[in-house]
Structure formats: structure tokens, C-alpha cells
Amino acid sequence: MMAFASAGAVWIAGWWLNTRLAHGPSSDSRRVSLLIPAIFGITILIMWEILVRGLGISAVILPPPSMIGARFAAEIPLLWADFNQTIIKGALVGYVLGTLSAFAMAILADRSDFLTRGILPVGSFMAALPIVGTAPIFVKWLGSGPESKVAVVAVMIFFPILVNTVAGLRDTTAMQRDLMRTYGAGYWATLLKLRLPAAMPFIFNGLKIATTLALIGAIVAEFFGSPTVGMGFRISTSVGQLALDLVWAEIVVAALAGSAFYGLVAFIESRVTFWHPSQR
Amino acid sequence: MKSIVPVLTVLCAVLMIWVVCVIPMNAHLTADQAQRDGLVLEPDTPIARQELVGLTLALKNPQIIPLTFTQERPRLPSPHQVAAELWDTVALKRPTSNRSLVYHGWVTLSATLLGFVIGTTLGILLAVGIVFSRTMDKSVMPWAITSQTIPILALAPMIIVMLGAIGIQGLLPKSVISAYLSFFPVVVGMVKGLRSPDAMQLDLLRTYNANASQGFWKLRLPASVPYLFASLKIGISAALVGAIVGELPTGARAGFGARMLVGDQYGQPLVTWAALFAAAITAALLIVIINMIERGTLRRMGMKAT
Amino acid sequence: DGHANDVTLQLQWVTQSQFAGYYVALDQGFYEEEGLNVTILPGGPDIAPPQVLAGGGADAMLNWMPSALAAREKGLPVVNIAQPFKTSGLMLTCWKDTGIETVEDFRGKTIGVWFFGNEYPFLSWMSQVGIPTDGGENGVTVLKQGFNVDPLLQRQADCISTMTYNEYGQVLDAGVSEDELVTFKYEEQGVATLEDGIYVLEENLSDPVFEDKMVRFVRASMKGWKWAEENPEEAAGIVLEYDETGAQSEAAQIRMMGEIAKLTAGSNGALDPADFDRTVATLLAGGSDPVITAEPEGAWTHAITDKALN
Amino acid sequence: MTETTISATRLDLTFQTNDGPVHALKDVSLEINKGDFVSFIGPSGCGKTTFLRCIAGLETPTAGELTVNGMSPDDARRARAYGYVFQAAGLYPWRTIGGNIRLPLEIMGFSKVEQAERVKRVLSLVDLDNFEKKFPWQLSGGMQQRASIARALAFDADILLMDEPFGALDEIVRDHLNEQLLQLWARTEKTIAFVTHSIPEAVYLSTKIVVMSPRPGRITDVIESPLPKERPLDIRDTPEFIAISHRVRDGLRAGHVDV
Amino acid sequence: MTETTISATRLDLTFQTNDGPVHALKDVSLEINKGDFVSFIGPSGCGKTTFLRCIAGLETPTAGELTVNGMSPDDARRARAYGYVFQAAGLYPWRTIGGNIRLPLEIMGFSKVEQAERVKRVLSLVDLDNFEKKFPWQLSGGMQQRASIARALAFDADILLMDEPFGALDEIVRDHLNEQLLQLWARTEKTIAFVTHSIPEAVYLSTKIVVMSPRPGRITDVIESPLPKERPLDIRDTPEFIAISHRVRDGLRAGHVDV
Ligand SMILES: Nc1ncnc2c1ncn2[C@@H]1O[C@H](COP(=O)(O)OP(=O)(O)OP(=O)(O)O)[C@@H](O)[C@H]1O
Ligand SMILES: Nc1ncnc2c1ncn2[C@@H]1O[C@H](COP(=O)(O)OP(=O)(O)OP(=O)(O)O)[C@@H](O)[C@H]1O
Ligand SMILES: Cc1ncc(C[n+]2csc(CCO)c2C)c(N)n1
Ligand SMILES: [Mg+2]
Ligand SMILES: [Mg+2]
16 A cells, blocks of 8 residues: 555656646757656656565566666676667668668559559558568578568568558649649659658658567567577567566667657658648 | 459469469478479489579479479468468358367457457547647657557566456456557547647637637547548557467467467468468458448548548 | 365466376366366466466466576576476487587587577586587577477578477478488486476465365376376377367377377376486586576475375 | 727737747737727738737737727637637538537537527528538538638627638629628627728728738728718729728838838 | 630530539630730639640540640640649748749759759749748748749740739739739730639730630630730729720629529
């Protein structure tokens, strides 16, 4: 009971502080908009710590944040190696490959209405193939190394980006298209000067979704076969060793990397689509 | 309806590529098998054959090409094998038997639907909170994004164990994972939708001095409906994936996830492939249903469904 | 109270003949005869039975001893109360045409190993014979093998981990003949560790109600095992009945039952302390990252089997 | 007719934008009496819409005094003192024309019977009798604009604020609606503030014409119309009409120093 | 002046929509000579835009003959024979004003130097000299419309098709741009087709006024203007001007049977 009461108190305090900040004068400044979620996160962590300790939950089920933090600090070289294997060699490479091939396919599909009509439904069918089913198949085909992770990621992000890009390329108003026609502009001029710029908000939508998918894909694929390094490898083997603190340390790495990746893409988006009403 | 011919065309193309790929993908396994059965092959040891890519191997030994399509444990099953397995397990088995994919489909589907309802409700509530409370907007939204960067397959066993510890087993743990995956698209879409009314539509209500709840029911909610449906379609396939993920560590009892797992473990690729396709077909059907509801709703609301 | 007769058992893998004894006991009413109401929870690739035990989701679990001892060191005091499996069924299966004949030939090869707590016997074996596992010229490259035999069939690995009763048969089912293969049984290499013991939480054993429940449970389970050894075909049939996935094949389960019977044959259910000591010695001899750092105390007890088998 | 409805004294409004402040209204003082029909005319971007929004309590002046019916604009808004017609029709696409007109009535708590009756009445006022069940996109642009006028008329606000309501209509339809609006005004004694780009329209409709100059928006001329309350369409060919038109045009032109 | 630039004979255009066909143009025949300034006027929805789009090759008539410079409209479009000003500005939001005007020049392959020079010239023509680097949303609606006119003028097409280009502008700016357009036309001998809702504008600008009636859109009157080519603004007070205006208004009113 004490544990619940103090956790509740922490929650109220954190929320009160955030309400003050959110309605405060500088609530839109960059600093405050980072501070508020940080306070929220810290509030949750403190509650977590209090509840785990207060209720005597076993560390092999849910370790307290302090233990996770200590493990994180102690295992930085290991975490870095795993990060390098999974995120850099797997997720990022797959992201680039998947994006490029989705663009290529989108531009191909976009050349004819017929192809678009055909590819989009088939594409969304393929996108519904669950990763836990496809990942073992790719591991079987491409082996345990990073190649299979790259393939899983590329396939996973291919369709969201394809669908968004195709939708974006069509998101021009009749007048904008007619304008190009009055200039007698050909396909490529229309593509470069009208449709690609107009598609950018959609494309970035797809790219943002793809960031979280890429991470999850690379990690999950390692569950089905991997070398003896990598975040998914570490998570799955550490669960077996009941080293839950290490599991959570890896999850922290995934969350940090994922948020940073998402943030980076969102930042580029705000630079590229500065003209879109949602960015003003 | 206009789409049928193009879809069929693309399907044909995909099938053709698939069929062609079967040959090099299965060439090595087929060759090893054929040699055991007494055929004489070009490089005559498996190790030597390993040096060649599948296509070269098949071209050097054209007699194995037809055999690549009928392997019992293929790396890449041929389309007709998958179709036959699907037909066998969907149509020829009693739907209540655990050898029927209809039975497993129902197991997965029930968890999916429950999870989808939970996730959607949660997502909508969260979106309403985010739109109406500045504190929630600023503090929760970044974490909602972060939550989706956590590999669910790592969390799933923990969720199952934690819920199992308090005596909850069966449908609900799987549904929780479904809900976890499906709430995010709903939050994002609903926040966008609830914020979609333009300044003039909002100002109009201000001139009537409407209160927040009138603003919600008469403006924000109806304006968000198209966005809601777009997210529901993403959300339902996410929910299905969640249910399948939840079926792996729950002890692989029944459902598409269990079939995929067992098919993989016992070297029965056809079982895995059939479950995979059945899952995708289920997702497609669910999306079609939501599409139909969307059309009806939008038509009744007077917004043209496009 | 009602819990005095309820037992939940957490398996460490999906329903298959490896666990036939328990399913037989359930099906043939051996548990019922003891007044027990038993629930069997199948496992999966990502579920750690000790975790389930810790969370209170099960009363007893099946586990391999390295993993159970590791859990003890992690602060989860699990105790072996019975050991129906006398012999280890773990082995490495290699392609003969890779030139592997002895352990020394592993150098420079790629080997698939199961992790999730199952890697320790392999690692300590390698460190005993002095082969590094870092993937260098002179050592072996270790792959985390999924729970299937594809890496061998696709020749992504030169050797993979197999169980005598399951994966090895799958390799044969794939059309490979035995003389294309070379096998290394852990048992024969002197690095075998105990498999498939029944474990419970130490704190529960001080509860007489619980202890009594376990006595009856072990007694009925062993009865199940012996029945299964004698009636392998029927036992496999019972397992198939309990397989909810509907994907298991009868032939494979019968074969598995036959192999399993060889492993359980030497055991009446009581743990042989000599096997325990050998397991501990193997694990303590491990390389740079041993599973356990010290001789475990109180990791097993005969209290239950003594009562059960009298 | 000397009761003051809207009174603005030395209003100032500056928008803060990312590339510096925009001075939209400067030193605007104006009295509008009960029953007045006041037109605002001025070059694009001079602050007409902004001024109307200030009266409606949708924008807050940075300096100066503004009262509506003796209250602050915000209190007047809370008291539902006015109907506002926006520059674009702004109908809710998920409501039929009838439903759109019913919207303010629902919010203000009119009874169902009363709602139905009022919807009927205002629809016929703007010649849309048979369109109650249609959705906005089934109407032409001009019809939509009429529906939005009907929406503002449905609850009897004393003050009507209209921002270029007839902008997208052709001259004939426009003339017709001008006549209708005048009749309504004459019958109901409403106070109307009306923004337009058309000089003839301003002169034809108003008792008072306010000419504004571009940024920072200032009032350069306020013309009290000598025209009678009764105004047939051909009053537009009378010398008085033409004289006022010229004065408005001159006032406008003075604002356009740079053109 | 007798060289025929645009010739339409018995044009018919029917749109197929989900609730039945819409007969937009019916039996439209018209000759436009080189150097003509032709205004189209008619009630909303009568087919003015549709006719202009047919000329531009953006819409294909369902029946009848249409040639532009002796070619099919589509060939003329490919030959970049005209500049088109749409009813709304339609600037690309990701390009600056300068960039928008440069767009057709890039597509038609003008050199960089030439591009810069032309952008400068047309911007000053529409009084937007200092706005080259601004983005569309940083301009008022009127300024955007002027930018879109500049865009159509930047490459010297022989034919200018303008669809209500001055709709959202106040009278003074409109007058100014009317004068500028007339000067440009006089100087360059372009052929101009111009849609407007304003009768004075049509009369002031045109050598030929085409009055259209509502659906199905037909031509009800073609008025050859007797006004001289040189037209100061106060020509609008002359009796000839007023006479033509009356004739146009009568023609328009005839179309509005139902109002
Ligand atoms: N929300 C805003 N933020 C910044 N500037 C604004 C805002 N609203 C209006 N402005 C600026 O204030 C000035 C006055 O705008 P307003 O809309 O009142 O003009 P207007 O007279 O109604 O013009 P129009 O005839 O084009 O409707 C303009 O220069 C405009 O750019
Ligand atoms: N793409 C289309 N599909 C169906 N009907 C159309 C289409 N375009 C125009 N119409 C119809 O054709 C008729 C003529 O339209 P058009 O745009 O040419 O009118 P307009 O004379 O330019 O009117 P306005 O003055 O409002 O611009 C209208 O009734 C319109 O509803
Ligand atoms: C969670 C868990 N998964 C797999 C194993 C290893 N294992 C034990 S039995 C078996 C099946 C052999 O057919 C395998 C792979 C384990 N110990 N724990
Ligand atoms: Mg305005
Ligand atoms: Mg038009």
C-alpha cells in the first residue's frame, strides 16, 4: 500500500510540474519541449523503482531502473558492439536499400495507372505478411549474418514507403498538373518539378514509419538466427540466462536509437517540407 | 472493380517471378537429393556444388529442374505447393479440427479482434487526451513514438509471464500485445484527425460560444472520421501481427503463430508458408471489411468516400 | 484448500514426445489417482521456464541443469526434486564431407549452437579442448542456431546442435543418410550435463502441503514415464492428441519416443549425485564466461523422490 | 438610432510573425449605431477581416478600447450577440445544408420544433427551399455561400458581421442577394458590418461606408450615405449614387500610393 | 487582322458523372482572330472555364471542330502556343515567387541569364519587384494572383488564356492591372481570351464580348466592341460604353430565368 501511495504521489508531482511547464510562457521553446517528456519519463522511472522495490517483485521478472542503469553503465562496450552489429550493419543498411528500391518501384508503378492499380493492393497484401513469419524464412535463405537482417528490414519498410510515395506522387491538384500540361512539360519535367516536391510530405511520412519498423525488424530477425553478437541475440539469450537487467539495457539502447533516428528524419522533414502547412 | 484486371496481372507477374526463383533457390537441395537417388550430376560432390550459384547448377543439370518444384522440404516452395497445402488445411479438414487452418485462424482472429478493440479504444482516448490537454500532448507523444521502437518480440514473453503471474492466461495476454501494436497508428491518426478542422471551422464554433464538449461532438469527432478509418486499417493488420507474436511464447498452442513456429521447428516449410499466407489473407479480409464500413459510414455522413 | 491438489507444470518446449511421461500420466489418470489436478503449459522459443516459476505462473518446471544453476546464481533459488532423464541426448551433427573427424577438426569451421542457456556445455567443452570460440582462424565460428536444422541442410554451418530424439531425425528425414554425417555426443565427450529435470522454488519446499503435492506429482509422473517407455507407440499417440497445433507427424513422434526411452531408461526419478557433480564440474571448467562461479549448494534434494519412490 | 452598438477607440493590432511584427490595424476609431449598415472597403490586406474579427472577439487588439453592446467583445461573443458570415462558406461537409443551418440552433439549445421551423424560414429567404437534404458538395459555390448566410441568419442575432459574403457570385445573383439583404435589414433593424471589394455594392447597401488604407490598416474616410432607406436597383444610375461612388474610389486610390 | 487564330465549330462537351451526364457546352461556334481580345461572360457554371480548357487542349470536346493556329489544340499545347492564367493562383508552395515564374522558363529551356532577366521584367510589370525571394504564403491573395499572371507572361506565348485573373483584387488594383494588360496587348499583338464576371471589365478590355447562357452552355450573344483601341480609364463614363454594358447585362439577365 505504501508503495502505491508513494508512486501515486510521485505521479501527481510529476504531472503538476509538467502542467506548469506546458502552460508556461516558454512552453514552445526547444528546451522545454525536451524537458517535459524527460520529466514524464523520469516520473515513470521513479514510480517503477518504487513499485518494484515496494512490492518485492523479483529482478528476474522486472528489474528496477537503478539496476538497469548500473548494468547499462557496466556493459557499454558490449552494448556498443551489439548496436554496431544490429543498427549499423542491419537496420541502417536495410533502411537505405529498402527505401531506394521502394522509390524505384514507386516511380515505375507511377508511370501507368494500370500498374498502380495492380501493385498497391498486392503490395498491401504483402505488407500484411507478419515479420515473425518472414524473418525465419530470410534467415534460412540468407544465413545468420547481417544479410538476412538487411533483407528483413528492406522488405518490411518497402511497402509503407512504396504506398506513401505512390500516394504522394498523385497528391497534386488538377490545377498544378494542368499548369505543367500548358507548358507542354514531359514526364520527367513534371516528375522533377511538380510531383516529387509535392510528394515530399507523404514520402517523409513513410520514412518516419520506416524508422521504427527498421529497428524492430533488425532486432526481431536476430531471434531466428544470428552470430553471437547483436541486440536481438543479446536480448533473446539474456532472457534465457534471466539477465533481465541486460535485456532492459538493450531495450533502452533500442529506444534511444529509435527515437534519435525518428528525430533525425523528422528534422530533415522539417527542412525539406518547410512549405507545407503542417510545418508552419 | 476496375482494379481486378491490373491486380490479376500483377499477381501473375509475381507468381511468374516466384516460379522462376524456385529453380535456383532449391537447386542445391534438389541436387543433393537427386544424387542420393542415383542421378549423375555435373560437380559430383555437394561441397563442389556449393561453389556454384543455384542458377548455374540448375543449367548444368537441367534434369533436376522439374524436381525443384516438388521438394518435400523446399527452401522456397512452389506456388502450387502452397496452394495445395492451403486448400488441404482450409477446405478439406473439419473446421473444428486442430489440423484445420480455419480453427487456427479463429484462435488468432479472436485475440486479434479483442486486442484491436482494446488498442483502438485506448488509442482514441489517448488522442482525445492529447488534443485536449497540452500537458499530455507535450509529455506523452514523444513516449508513444519511443514505445514503438521497443522490439515487441522481446517484450512479449515478459508480458505473458507477468500476466501469467497474476493468473491471466489464454486470450488476454495475446490481445494485450495486439493492443500494444495497434494503438499507435490509431493515436497518430486520431490526433491528426481531431486537429484537422481548419481555423474557420473552429472560429465558427467560437462565434456560437460552443463549449469544448460541443466542439468535440459536433466538429472534431466528425472531422476525424476519415483519419480514423485510415488508421484502423493499419491498426488491424498490426493487431494481427501482435496476436501472432503473442502466440510464439505463449507455448505455441494454437493459432497461425503456433503453426509458423512448429512448421519451422520440425522442418515443414509448407506448414509455415500456408500459415503465413493464411495470415495475410485474413488481414486482407479484415481490411476489406473495414473498407466497407468506411464506405457506408462516409456515405451516410455525406462525405464522399474516395 | 483447493490449491493443495493443483499443479501447473511448465515445459521447456512445445508439446512433443520429449515430455511424453507427463502427458501419459495426465491421460492415463495417474495424476487423478494421486488426487492431483495437473495443468501442463507448453513452452516456446522465447519463454524461460525459471521466469515463469519466479512469477508464480507454474509450480514446477522442466529445465536443463545449466540453465537452472544459472538461475540460482541470478538469485532465483530453484531446486531439482527429480531427474527422470538419466542420459543427455545433446550432440553435434556435422557433414562428413567437410573433413571433420575429430574435435580438433572443428578449428576454422562454423558451428550452430543453441543459446538461451543451452550454450554453456558447448562453451565449456571447447574451452576444455582449448579451441577458441571467437571465430578466428584457429577457432570455431559460433552461430546462434534457430531451433531447426536448416543451417546444416543449407550448409550455412558445418555442424549444428541436435538432440538424438528430434533434430537428428529431422536431418535424416530431409533425405540425408547417416553415413554422410559425423556426430559428437556430449555424453561420449564427457561434457554431458543433466537435461529435463523437475525443478521447484526452494522456498515452497518448506511448505508441507506443497511438498506432499510434489511427492504425489513425481510419483505419478515417473509412473507415466515408465508406462511410456513400455508403450512407445501409444505414448506418442497420446502426445499427438495433446498437440494443439495439429502439425506434428505421427512417425516423428514415435521415433522420438523411442529415442527418449533410451534417455529415461536409467532413471527411477532420483537424481544421481555423481551426474550432478559431473555437470557442475563441466560448467565450472568453462572458459572465460562461466555459467556458475562457485559450487552450488542445495541445488538438488532427494526429499521428494525418497518419499515418492517408497 | 443614436444608441451605440459597436464602439472602437484608437484600436491597434500587431501580429507577431516569424519574420517580424505585422502591423495590421493602427489607431482605428469608429462608432457604429444600432441599425446601421456599415460597409468596409479597402485594398487587399488592409485589415478589414482583422477588424471584423476583433469585433467578434476572435482576435484581441494589442491596444485601444472596443465595446460591443457596452460589453467587451468576448462577453458579447459569450452572449451570442452576433452572427458571422466568413469570407468562404465553411460549411461542415458531414452535415446536410439543413444540418449546417441547424448547428448553431443545436448549440444554443433551441427546441427541435423551433429548429425545423427556423431552418425552413431562412432557407426560403436565400432561395434554397429544396436543398435542405443536400450535402454541401452537391451545391455550386454560389449556393454554398447562400447557405452560409442562412446559417448566420437562423438565430436572431442583433448584429451581423459579413466578410465578403458575395465574393464568388456573378453580378446578377449578387444584385438579387443585395436586394434581399436590404429587405431583411429594413425589416429586422439589425446592425450589419459588411466587408466588400465592390464599390457599387458598398454604396448600394450601406448607411455608412468606411474606407481603409493598406498596412498598417487605418480608416481614411467615413462616408454617411444620403441615400434613402428604400433603394431600388436602378438607384445606382442616380447622380447621388455616382457621386458617392467617386468619393469612395478617390479614397481608395489615395490609399494606393504605390500603384 | 483577319488571320484566324482560334476557330470553334459546333462544339459539344458532355461530362460523364456518377449521377448522369452533365452537358457543359452545346453547339458553340466562334472565330477568334489574331490580335483579338475576347471576353467571356456568363453565369456561374455556364461553361466558360470549360471552353477555355478546350482551347488549351486540357479538355476534349465530345463533338465539333476546334483548331488553334490551324493545329489541333493538343498540338498547339505541345508547341507551347499559349500562356494560361487559372482561376486561382496555383503557385507551387515549395518555390519562391521568382522560382514559380522561372518554372516555365526552365521547362522550355531558356538560359539562366535569360531566365533571370525575364523574371525581373515580368515581376516589375505586376508591381512585385521586391518579392522575388518570398514564398507564396508570405503574400496576400491579390499578390499571389499577380504572380500567377507574371508567370503566364514570362514566356512570350502568342495566345493568352486568362480565367478570371482579377477575381480577388480590389477595384483600384484591378483598374491598374486592366490598364497594364491593355498596354501589353497593344504592344505585343497577342491574342487574349479572358473570362470575367465583371461587366465593366469585359467592356473596358475587349474587342469582342461573348455572352454565354447557363447549362447546357451556349453562346447567346457576341458583341463586337466599337470602342477605340486606345482606352483611358474614363472611357467607362462614355455613352457607348454604357450602351454596351447594358446590352451585356440584358444578355446575362436573359440567362438567369430562374432568379
Ligand atoms: N494570423 C495572422 N498572422 C500574421 N499576419 C496576419 C494574420 N492575419 C492577418 N495578417 C496580416 O494582417 C494584414 C490584414 O489582414 P486582413 O486579413 O485583415 O486583410 P483584409 O483587409 O481582410 O484583406 P482581403 O481583402 O484580402 O481579405 C495582412 O497584411 C495580413 O497579412
Ligand atoms: N470535371 C467535371 N466533371 C463534371 N462536371 C463538370 C466538370 N467540370 C465542370 N463541370 C460542370 O460543367 C459546367 C460548366 O463548368 P465551368 O467550370 O466551365 O463553369 P464556369 O462558367 O467556368 O463557372 P464559374 O463562373 O463558376 O467559374 C458546370 O455545371 C460544372 O458543374
Ligand atoms: C526455452 C528453451 N528452448 C529451447 C531449449 C533447448 N531445448 C530443450 S528441449 C529442445 C527441443 C529439442 O527437440 C530444445 C531445443 C531450452 N532448454 N529452453
Ligand atoms: Mg479579408
Ligand atoms: Mg470558371
